[in-house]
Amino acid sequence: MTDKISQINNINIKIPKVRGIIRKNFELSRLSWLKVGGPAEIFFQPEDEDDLSFFLKNLETNIPVFVIGACSNLIIRDGGIPGVVIKLGKNFSSIRLNKTVVSVGAACRDSYLAQTCAKEGVDLSFLRTIPGNLGGAVKMNAGCYGSYLSDYLIGLTLVRRDGSITDMKASDFKFSYRNSNIPDDAIITNVLLRKELDDPLRIEMKMTRALDVRNLSQPTKDLSCGSTFRNPLGRSSLEDKYDSDHSLKAWKLIDDAGLRGAKIGGAMVSKKHTNFLINNGNATAKDIEDLGKFVIKKVKRNSGINLIWEVKIVGKY
Ligand SMILES: Cc1cc2nc3c(=O)[nH]c(=O)nc-3n(C[C@H](O)[C@H](O)[C@H](O)COP(=O)(O)OP(=O)(O)OC[C@H]3O[C@@H](n4cnc5c(N)ncnc54)[C@H](O)[C@@H]3O)c2cc1C
Known part of the structure; x- marks a missing residue:
């Protein structure tokens, strides 16, 4: 029931025969919100739940699997993601x-x-x-x-x-x-x-208002992953619904460290909202990750606070 079609670290990946789409060395940058990142060694889009279940049951247990959605909260590194990347398509x-x-x-x-x-x-x-x-x-x-x-x-x-x-x-x-x-x-x-x-x-009306607030305060037209770092005092509504204390907002700490508009390669700290790192068009994943690390270092030096990535970083350099 399997075809031998790829190798990871000299291990052959035997791909179970599925009804969905299988691609080898599939470029993920085209799917990523930031438009950066390398390929998936194997990309799988299952036809339905049974197809997904069959694939996983029959895929050797040592092969890593990672699921992506719209990649709006992911920096996929330039070396891509080893193993199998799964994306659910419109059938889901x-x-x-x-x-x-x-x-x-x-x-x-x-x-x-x-x-x-x-x-x-x-x-x-x-x-x-x-x-x-x-x-x-x-x-x-x-x-x-x-x-x-x-x-x-x-x-x-x-x-x-x-x-x-x-x-x-x-x-x-x-x-x-x-x-x-x-x-x-x-x-x-x-x-x-x-x-x-x-x-x-x-x-x-609520949705229109929310869109207006976003467009006013965030670089919604730029390539980004939204808020890059967690707010140090961030809450969920399970704890306190109204998170109105801005003194420890990530954007404020970044702004106070003088980083508005800071650049590395094609990556830039947004001038409109400093917790957004944006791809100016030609950024690599490395540019964005390096800029994030630079921001963390500068904020730590300026305020003593350790910013923690909210965006997830996956894959190899
Ligand atoms: C401009 C902009 C504004 C944003 N504003 C907000 C905001 O206001 N609030 C907010 O919370 N977020 C915001 N985000 C971040 C992002 O949109 C959310 O985190 C979003 O829910 C991520 O969904 P995704 O499908 O893109 O997931 P991905 O980025 O593809 O993946 C994120 C994580 O979810 C996992 N995952 C994805 N799909 C599945 C699945 N089917 N099963 C199991 N795990 C899965 C991935 O493995 C990964 O760990 C913003 C992003 C952008 C670009």
Whole structure:
């Protein structure tokens, strides 16, 4: 049931015969929000959940597997990602509104979900301005303006590295500020969200307001990964809904260190929002990572505070 088609560190990877798409040395920069990064040794887009499960069951256990969403929170290094990179495609993006819950495929775009639900009078408006897919949003406990994914999460379906498929409850996991303890080798395929009903027009207005606030304060037209560093006092709504203390915001610490507009190669600290590192067009992943490290060093020297990456960095140099 397998074809021998690739090697990692002189180990042959035997690829299970699947119905989905398999590509070798697949350039990931084209999928990445930052438009940087090297190739996936093997790229797999499963046809459906059974295809994904079969693939994982039959893939040798020593082969590393990494799942990507829209790569809006990832810096993929220039040397690419060894092993297998899995991306769920449009077959995993259905939206079903049941009586009490919204059941959504993990590849559904957050903004599309918010807009579709709004038309039905279901308020997931906070997702309207978060780039990325729902699986990544669950894993990262994405949130903004006082609402977080975990506030709405009821359950999720996971496919584990051994190919087993399990339905889990939200309460099986811990969610905190920009984080969850969902295991790194688990792939979220479907998500159940609580339905919060409101008037469609009012939800629409909320989304328009949120877009306006974003466009005013963030470089939304530039290539970035959003906030690069965690706010040192960052909270999730489980703790304190209104995170209004700006004194320890990452952007302020970076600004106070005089780094607005600082550049390394094609990477730059945004002049509009200093917690955004942007690709000016010709940046490498190394430029962005180096600039991030430089920011951490300068902020530490200036304020004594250690900034921690919110963006995940994956792959090899
Ligand atoms: C301009 C801009 C603004 C942003 N603003 C916000 C904001 O306000 N609030 C916020 O929280 N974030 C924000 N982000 C960050 C980002 O959009 C979120 O973290 C988003 O939820 C990541 O989703 P993704 O699909 O892009 O995940 P990726 O970046 O592809 O992956 C992120 C992590 O999730 C994991 N993952 C992805 N898909 C799955 C899956 N199906 N199963 C299991 N694990 C998975 C990956 O392995 C990785 O560990 C912003 C980003 C940008 C570019």
